[in-house]
Amino acid sequence: MITYTYESALKHVEDNFNGQFAALTLGDSGAALILDGSPNDKYGFHYIKMATGSKWSDMCIAKPSEEESGRNDEYRFRPAPAPGGVVQAVPFYLEAMEKTGWTHDELDVFMPHQTSRRAITKFIDLAEEAIEQTFKTKFIFNLQKYGNTASTTYFVALRESILNGNIQPDQNMMFASVASGLQIGMSSYTMDDLPLRYRNYMTKGAIA
Amino acid sequence: MSCRIESIGTSLPLDGLSNGSVHHAVAAARECLALSEHPATDIDLVINAGVYRDEHISEPAMATFIQNELCINNDLNGKTTFSLDLINGAAGMLSAIEVIAAAIESNAAQVGLVVSSDSNPDSDPDPSYN
Numbered sequence: 001m002i003t004y005t006y007e008s009a010l011k012h013v014e015d016n017f018n019g020q021f022a023a024l025t026l027g028d029s030g031a032a033l034i035l036d037g038s039p040n041d042k043y044g045f046h047y048i049k050m051a052t053g054s055k056w057s058d059m060c061i062a063k064p065s066e067e068e069s070g071r072n073d074e075y076r077f078r079p080a081p082a083p084g085g086v087v088q089a090v091p092f093y094l095e096a097m098e099k100t101g102w103t104h105d106e107l108d109v110f111m112p113h114q115t116s117r118r119a120i121t122k123f124i125d126l127a128e129e130a131i132e133q134t135f136k137t138k139f140i141f142n143l144q145k146y147g148n149t150a151s152t153t154y155f156v157a158l159r160e161s162i163l164n165g166n167i168q169p170d171q172n173m174m175f176a177s178v179a180s181g182l183q184i185g186m187s188s189y190t191m192d193d194l195p196l197r198y199r200n201y202m203t204k205g206a207i208a
Numbered sequence: 209m210s211c212r213i214e215s216i217g218t219s220l221p222l223d224g225l226s227n228g229s230v231h232h233a234v235a236a237a238r239e240c241l242a243l244s245e246h247p248a249t250d251i252d253l254v255i256n257a258g259v260y261r262d263e264h265i266s267e268p269a270m271a272t273f274i275q276n277e278l279c280i281n282n283d284l285n286g287k288t289t290f291s292l293d294l295i296n297g298a299a300g301m302l303s304a305i306e307v308i309a310a311a312i313e314s315n316a317a318q319v320g321l322v323v324s325s326d327s328n329p330d331s332d333p334d335p336s337y338n
Contacts, residue, residue, distance in 0.1 A: 180267050
Protein backbone atom coordinates (compact mmCIF):
# COMPACT_ATOMS: atom_id res chain seq x y z
CA MET A 1 0.00 0.00 0.00
CA ILE A 2 2.81 2.41 0.85
CA THR A 3 4.54 1.95 -2.49
CA TYR A 4 1.26 2.97 -4.15
CA THR A 5 1.45 6.16 -2.13
CA TYR A 6 4.84 6.97 -3.57
CA GLU A 7 3.75 6.02 -7.08
CA SER A 8 0.78 8.33 -6.77
CA ALA A 9 2.93 11.18 -5.45
CA LEU A 10 5.38 10.78 -8.35
CA LYS A 11 2.63 11.82 -10.75
CA HIS A 12 1.97 15.05 -8.88
CA VAL A 13 5.14 16.32 -7.25
CA GLU A 14 6.99 19.00 -9.19
CA ASP A 15 8.89 20.69 -6.36
CA ASN A 16 9.48 20.29 -2.63
CA PHE A 17 6.61 22.59 -1.74
CA ASN A 18 4.13 20.05 -3.09
CA GLY A 19 1.86 18.55 -0.42
CA GLN A 20 2.81 15.01 -1.40
CA PHE A 21 6.57 15.54 -1.34
CA ALA A 22 7.00 13.49 1.83
CA ALA A 23 5.33 10.51 0.16
CA LEU A 24 8.25 10.13 -2.25
CA THR A 25 10.37 8.45 0.42
CA LEU A 26 7.85 5.81 1.50
CA GLY A 27 8.83 2.17 1.19
CA ASP A 28 7.26 -1.24 1.92
CA SER A 29 8.57 -3.52 4.65
CA GLY A 30 7.70 -5.87 7.48
CA ALA A 31 9.12 -6.33 10.97
CA ALA A 32 8.46 -8.66 13.90
CA LEU A 33 9.75 -8.78 17.48
CA ILE A 34 9.48 -11.22 20.34
CA LEU A 35 9.47 -9.58 23.77
CA ASP A 36 10.03 -11.36 27.07
CA GLY A 37 11.20 -10.44 30.57
CA SER A 38 14.62 -8.80 30.96
CA PRO A 39 17.19 -11.01 32.72
CA ASN A 40 17.98 -8.11 35.10
CA ASP A 41 17.52 -4.35 35.49
CA LYS A 42 20.61 -3.54 33.45
CA TYR A 43 19.16 -4.66 30.13
CA GLY A 44 16.02 -3.93 28.18
CA PHE A 45 13.67 -0.97 28.27
CA HIS A 46 14.14 1.40 31.18
CA TYR A 47 11.69 4.16 30.36
CA ILE A 48 8.93 4.46 27.78
CA LYS A 49 6.81 7.54 27.33
CA MET A 50 4.45 8.31 24.49
CA ALA A 51 2.30 11.43 24.20
CA THR A 52 -0.06 12.72 21.52
CA GLY A 53 -0.19 16.33 20.37
CA SER A 54 -3.49 15.82 18.61
CA LYS A 55 -3.72 19.55 17.98
CA TRP A 56 -1.55 18.65 14.98
CA SER A 57 -3.47 15.45 14.03
CA ASP A 58 -4.38 16.77 10.58
CA MET A 59 -0.77 17.63 9.78
CA CYS A 60 0.05 14.41 7.96
CA ILE A 61 -2.73 12.19 6.68
CA ALA A 62 -2.51 9.12 4.46
CA LYS A 63 -5.73 8.16 2.72
CA PRO A 64 -7.00 7.06 -0.68
CA SER A 65 -6.68 9.80 -3.23
CA GLU A 66 -9.76 11.56 -4.49
CA GLU A 67 -7.95 12.18 -7.75
CA GLU A 68 -6.81 8.65 -8.39
CA SER A 69 -8.64 5.41 -9.07
CA GLY A 70 -8.93 4.54 -5.40
CA ARG A 71 -6.00 2.20 -5.56
CA ASN A 72 -3.45 4.88 -4.83
CA ASP A 73 -2.96 6.82 -1.63
CA GLU A 74 -2.64 10.52 -1.44
CA TYR A 75 -0.15 11.40 1.27
CA ARG A 76 -1.04 14.88 2.40
CA PHE A 77 1.74 16.57 4.25
CA ARG A 78 1.68 20.12 5.50
CA PRO A 79 5.31 21.06 5.94
CA ALA A 80 4.86 24.11 8.17
CA PRO A 81 4.10 22.35 11.48
CA ALA A 82 6.71 19.62 10.90
CA PRO A 83 9.53 21.54 12.60
CA GLY A 84 7.03 22.10 15.41
CA GLY A 85 6.92 18.36 15.98
CA VAL A 86 10.67 18.19 16.14
CA VAL A 87 10.77 21.11 18.57
CA GLN A 88 8.28 19.29 20.79
CA ALA A 89 10.48 16.18 20.81
CA VAL A 90 13.49 17.85 22.45
CA PRO A 91 12.01 18.20 25.97
CA PHE A 92 10.84 14.57 25.73
CA TYR A 93 14.41 13.54 24.99
CA LEU A 94 15.75 15.53 27.95
CA GLU A 95 13.09 14.07 30.25
CA ALA A 96 13.80 10.52 29.07
CA MET A 97 17.53 10.94 29.75
CA GLU A 98 16.85 12.34 33.21
CA LYS A 99 14.28 9.68 34.15
CA THR A 100 16.59 6.93 32.91
CA GLY A 101 19.45 8.43 34.90
CA TRP A 102 21.86 8.68 31.97
CA THR A 103 24.24 11.52 31.25
CA HIS A 104 24.43 12.53 27.60
CA ASP A 105 27.85 10.86 27.37
CA GLU A 106 26.29 7.57 28.42
CA LEU A 107 23.99 7.43 25.41
CA ASP A 108 25.58 5.40 22.60
CA VAL A 109 22.92 5.17 19.90
CA PHE A 110 19.99 7.41 18.99
CA MET A 111 17.46 5.64 16.81
CA PRO A 112 14.93 8.08 15.30
CA HIS A 113 11.88 7.24 13.26
CA GLN A 114 13.34 7.40 9.73
CA THR A 115 11.17 10.20 8.35
CA SER A 116 13.22 12.81 6.59
CA ARG A 117 16.85 13.75 6.88
CA ARG A 118 15.86 17.40 7.16
CA ALA A 119 13.57 16.77 10.15
CA ILE A 120 16.15 14.54 11.86
CA THR A 121 18.91 17.10 11.26
CA LYS A 122 16.68 19.81 12.70
CA PHE A 123 16.15 17.69 15.81
CA ILE A 124 19.91 17.12 16.15
CA ASP A 125 20.57 20.88 15.91
CA LEU A 126 17.96 21.69 18.56
CA ALA A 127 19.04 18.89 20.88
CA GLU A 128 22.73 19.79 20.57
CA GLU A 129 21.83 23.37 21.43
CA ALA A 130 19.89 22.18 24.50
CA ILE A 131 22.59 19.86 25.84
CA GLU A 132 25.50 22.00 24.63
CA GLN A 133 27.41 19.11 23.11
CA THR A 134 27.66 17.18 19.86
CA PHE A 135 25.76 13.94 19.46
CA LYS A 136 25.03 13.65 15.74
CA THR A 137 27.49 10.73 15.48
CA LYS A 138 25.11 8.67 17.63
CA PHE A 139 22.26 8.84 15.11
CA ILE A 140 21.27 5.92 12.90
CA PHE A 141 20.16 6.84 9.37
CA ASN A 142 19.00 4.37 6.74
CA LEU A 143 16.56 6.57 4.88
CA GLN A 144 18.73 6.65 1.77
CA LYS A 145 18.57 2.84 1.54
CA TYR A 146 15.03 1.83 2.47
CA GLY A 147 13.10 5.09 2.60
CA ASN A 148 10.52 5.79 5.28
CA THR A 149 9.03 2.37 5.96
CA ALA A 150 6.43 3.83 8.34
CA SER A 151 5.60 1.58 11.29
CA THR A 152 8.69 -0.60 10.89
CA THR A 153 11.52 1.93 10.51
CA TYR A 154 13.14 1.42 13.92
CA PHE A 155 13.36 -2.30 13.58
CA VAL A 156 14.47 -2.41 9.96
CA ALA A 157 17.26 -0.02 11.05
CA LEU A 158 17.97 -1.98 14.25
CA ARG A 159 18.42 -5.28 12.42
CA GLU A 160 20.74 -3.75 9.85
CA SER A 161 22.73 -1.85 12.50
CA ILE A 162 23.22 -5.08 14.43
CA LEU A 163 24.41 -6.88 11.32
CA ASN A 164 26.84 -4.14 10.23
CA GLY A 165 28.30 -3.84 13.73
CA ASN A 166 26.96 -0.38 14.53
CA ILE A 167 25.09 -1.70 17.58
CA GLN A 168 26.92 -3.76 20.21
CA PRO A 169 26.00 -5.45 23.51
CA ASP A 170 25.83 -3.14 26.56
CA GLN A 171 25.17 -0.05 24.45
CA ASN A 172 22.59 2.45 25.65
CA MET A 173 20.01 3.40 23.04
CA MET A 174 17.13 5.81 22.67
CA PHE A 175 14.24 5.01 20.33
CA ALA A 176 12.60 8.30 19.35
CA SER A 177 9.23 8.74 17.72
CA VAL A 178 8.04 11.85 15.93
CA ALA A 179 5.16 10.44 13.93
CA SER A 180 1.92 11.77 12.51
CA GLY A 181 -0.74 12.24 15.12
CA LEU A 182 1.41 13.98 16.44
CA GLN A 183 2.93 11.02 18.28
CA ILE A 184 6.02 11.90 20.28
CA GLY A 185 7.78 9.18 22.20
CA MET A 186 11.09 8.29 23.77
CA SER A 187 12.17 4.84 24.94
CA SER A 188 15.53 4.20 26.57
CA TYR A 189 17.00 0.75 26.13
CA THR A 190 20.19 -1.11 26.99
CA MET A 191 21.14 -3.81 24.52
CA ASP A 192 21.85 -7.28 25.92
CA ASP A 193 23.67 -9.95 23.91
CA LEU A 194 21.13 -9.81 21.04
CA PRO A 195 23.74 -8.49 18.53
CA LEU A 196 26.00 -11.48 19.27
CA ARG A 197 23.16 -13.98 19.14
CA TYR A 198 21.75 -12.50 15.97
CA ARG A 199 25.08 -12.31 14.16
CA ASN A 200 25.80 -15.87 15.27
CA TYR A 201 22.50 -17.11 13.85
CA MET A 202 23.21 -15.31 10.60
CA THR A 203 26.74 -16.74 10.35
CA LYS A 204 25.40 -20.23 10.85
CA GLY A 205 22.79 -19.59 8.21
CA ALA A 206 19.99 -20.28 10.67
CA ILE A 207 18.15 -17.25 9.31
CA ALA A 208 17.85 -16.77 5.59
CA MET B 209 -5.13 -2.29 41.49
CA SER B 210 -8.01 -3.52 39.37
CA CYS B 211 -9.91 -1.14 37.11
CA ARG B 212 -13.63 -0.40 36.89
CA ILE B 213 -16.07 1.20 34.45
CA GLU B 214 -16.63 4.63 35.97
CA SER B 215 -18.88 6.06 33.26
CA ILE B 216 -20.46 5.07 29.95
CA GLY B 217 -21.81 7.06 27.01
CA THR B 218 -23.19 6.17 23.60
CA SER B 219 -24.05 7.76 20.27
CA LEU B 220 -26.89 5.93 18.58
CA PRO B 221 -28.03 5.86 14.95
CA LEU B 222 -31.51 7.14 15.86
CA ASP B 223 -32.21 8.78 12.52
CA GLY B 224 -30.41 6.14 10.49
CA LEU B 225 -27.91 8.66 9.16
CA SER B 226 -24.18 8.20 9.23
CA ASN B 227 -22.03 11.09 10.34
CA GLY B 228 -18.71 9.29 10.32
CA SER B 229 -16.96 7.29 12.97
CA VAL B 230 -15.12 10.21 14.58
CA HIS B 231 -18.45 12.04 15.00
CA HIS B 232 -20.01 9.04 16.77
CA ALA B 233 -16.92 8.43 18.90
CA VAL B 234 -16.76 12.05 20.03
CA ALA B 235 -20.50 12.18 20.76
CA ALA B 236 -20.29 9.00 22.86
CA ALA B 237 -17.19 10.24 24.68
CA ARG B 238 -18.81 13.63 25.40
CA GLU B 239 -21.80 11.91 27.05
CA CYS B 240 -19.42 9.61 28.92
CA LEU B 241 -17.35 12.55 30.21
CA ALA B 242 -20.47 14.55 31.13
CA LEU B 243 -21.53 11.69 33.40
CA SER B 244 -18.05 11.13 34.81
CA GLU B 245 -16.45 12.54 37.93
CA HIS B 246 -13.26 12.96 35.91
CA PRO B 247 -12.68 16.06 33.82
CA ALA B 248 -11.34 15.34 30.31
CA THR B 249 -7.90 16.54 31.38
CA ASP B 250 -7.63 13.60 33.83
CA ILE B 251 -7.39 11.14 30.94
CA ASP B 252 -3.93 9.64 30.48
CA LEU B 253 -4.68 7.16 27.72
CA VAL B 254 -7.22 7.15 24.85
CA ILE B 255 -7.73 3.90 22.97
CA ASN B 256 -9.98 3.84 19.93
CA ALA B 257 -11.18 0.35 19.00
CA GLY B 258 -13.29 1.28 15.98
CA VAL B 259 -12.72 -0.84 12.89
CA TYR B 260 -14.04 1.38 10.08
CA ARG B 261 -11.97 4.49 9.42
CA ASP B 262 -13.44 7.71 8.01
CA GLU B 263 -12.26 8.31 4.43
CA HIS B 264 -10.23 5.08 4.78
CA ILE B 265 -7.51 7.07 6.56
CA SER B 266 -4.57 4.79 7.29
CA GLU B 267 -2.48 7.37 9.15
CA PRO B 268 -2.55 8.86 11.79
CA ALA B 269 -4.50 6.96 14.44
CA MET B 270 -8.20 7.92 14.43
CA ALA B 271 -7.80 8.28 18.20
CA THR B 272 -5.74 11.43 17.60
CA PHE B 273 -8.69 13.15 15.89
CA ILE B 274 -10.99 12.03 18.72
CA GLN B 275 -8.59 13.28 21.41
CA ASN B 276 -8.29 16.63 19.62
CA GLU B 277 -12.08 17.05 19.25
CA LEU B 278 -12.45 16.36 22.95
CA CYS B 279 -9.64 18.83 23.83
CA ILE B 280 -7.88 16.27 26.02
CA ASN B 281 -4.40 17.69 26.73
CA ASN B 282 -3.78 18.04 23.00
CA ASP B 283 -0.83 20.47 22.85
CA LEU B 284 1.98 18.53 24.60
CA ASN B 285 2.28 21.27 27.21
CA GLY B 286 2.01 20.25 30.85
CA LYS B 287 0.07 17.05 31.40
CA THR B 288 0.07 14.85 28.32
CA THR B 289 -2.22 12.14 27.00
CA PHE B 290 -1.37 9.27 24.68
CA SER B 291 -3.86 8.17 22.02
CA LEU B 292 -3.75 5.08 19.89
CA ASP B 293 -5.95 2.76 17.84
CA LEU B 294 -6.31 -0.89 18.72
CA ILE B 295 -8.18 -2.88 16.11
CA ASN B 296 -9.42 -6.32 17.05
CA GLY B 297 -12.75 -6.66 15.31
CA ALA B 298 -15.75 -6.76 17.62
CA ALA B 299 -13.52 -7.63 20.60
CA GLY B 300 -11.58 -4.36 20.29
CA MET B 301 -13.13 -2.54 23.25
CA LEU B 302 -12.42 -5.48 25.55
CA SER B 303 -8.84 -5.66 24.29
CA ALA B 304 -8.52 -1.91 24.93
CA ILE B 305 -9.83 -2.43 28.47
CA GLU B 306 -7.19 -5.10 28.98
CA VAL B 307 -4.46 -2.64 27.94
CA ILE B 308 -5.81 0.15 30.17
CA ALA B 309 -6.22 -2.24 33.10
CA ALA B 310 -2.54 -3.18 32.72
CA ALA B 311 -1.56 0.50 32.50
CA ILE B 312 -3.52 1.30 35.67
CA GLU B 313 -2.13 -1.73 37.44
CA SER B 314 1.45 -0.72 36.60
CA ASN B 315 0.74 2.91 37.55
CA ALA B 316 1.47 4.08 33.99
CA ALA B 317 -2.02 5.61 33.91
CA GLN B 318 -4.74 6.50 36.37
CA VAL B 319 -7.63 7.21 34.00
CA GLY B 320 -8.25 5.81 30.51
CA LEU B 321 -10.87 6.39 27.84
CA VAL B 322 -11.91 3.50 25.63
CA VAL B 323 -13.89 4.62 22.65
CA SER B 324 -15.17 2.83 19.59
CA SER B 325 -17.44 3.70 16.71
CA ASP B 326 -18.17 2.28 13.33
CA SER B 327 -19.75 4.02 10.41
CA ASN B 328 -19.56 4.07 6.62
CA PRO B 329 -16.02 5.24 5.83
CA ASP B 330 -17.16 6.84 2.56
CA SER B 331 -18.49 10.36 2.97
CA ASP B 332 -19.91 10.07 -0.55
CA PRO B 333 -20.67 6.37 -1.02
CA ASP B 334 -20.76 4.90 -4.49
CA PRO B 335 -24.38 3.70 -4.94
CA SER B 336 -23.17 0.63 -6.86
CA TYR B 337 -21.05 -0.48 -3.88
CA ASN B 338 -23.03 -2.78 -1.62
